[in-house]
Amino acid sequence: MESVKPSDDPHEARSLLSVADEAPRRLTDGLRLPTGLHPALGVAVALQIATAAYGIAQQTAAGLAVLLAGLAVFLLVAAVGLHRFRRINGVRVDGLASQVLLGTGTTSSVAYLAALAAATWAAFASLWWVVAVAAVVGGAGYALGARQWWNAYRADPVAHARGVSPRMLVALAVLVCLGLVALLVVG
């Protein structure tokens, strides 16, 4: 196997470190997000929050169906967005998948959880305009978190590239589906 005998020359080391710092940028500077990813994500999350709140408050099979439909729309929008990113750029970034699908950033997770809690409370109280407002705010916060992550990734790609692997995402999706089926059976 071909290899280069390393030299102990500090000047060469400095030059190699410069190469190591610049190379990732040459790959990531040209990356771009699919057009409309953030707005589509925001709308899908808003819809998911509203349908989840409705489904939880109704506690019926019809409510669960609405909840599942909202979840399916969100998953479809996220999957299409990630597929388009991979197709446009020829790279896969697990950090982006984690951010888009799981909202792992602070802004996204806080916005989502707070909005879901507010929307669910409002749905139990039949305050549907509050459900709508909470869903829109949650969706906007989630999309904002995704944008913040993208800016952080562009600034330091090596530090932000890693995330949940596709296998783990599939395992989580299976777990969520099993949980929902269990809910349906118990309910």
Added chain:
Amino acid sequence: MAELDPLIHAPARLQLVTSLSAVSEAEFSALRAALDVSDSVMSKHVSALAEAGYLHVRKGSRAGRRTTWIGLTPAGRRALREHVAALRRLIDVVD
């Protein structure tokens, strides 16, 4: 203390592994364009590093075309980290 790794010491190979550290996987042609090398040079480096267990290579598709996807393995990531640390120590000796 980690030593310089001869397998990734050459500038082209160092560029290859550091580029891959910024993504989870990259398509062969995207990497080749970023590194500005020929198909044959790129193939040679990828094969050598895959044989050493530093890269994983899989066949896939993109827009209906057969493609090759390349990513760093945990061993490759560790080797890069240790190699960069060894380079920094060399510079620190002078500074």
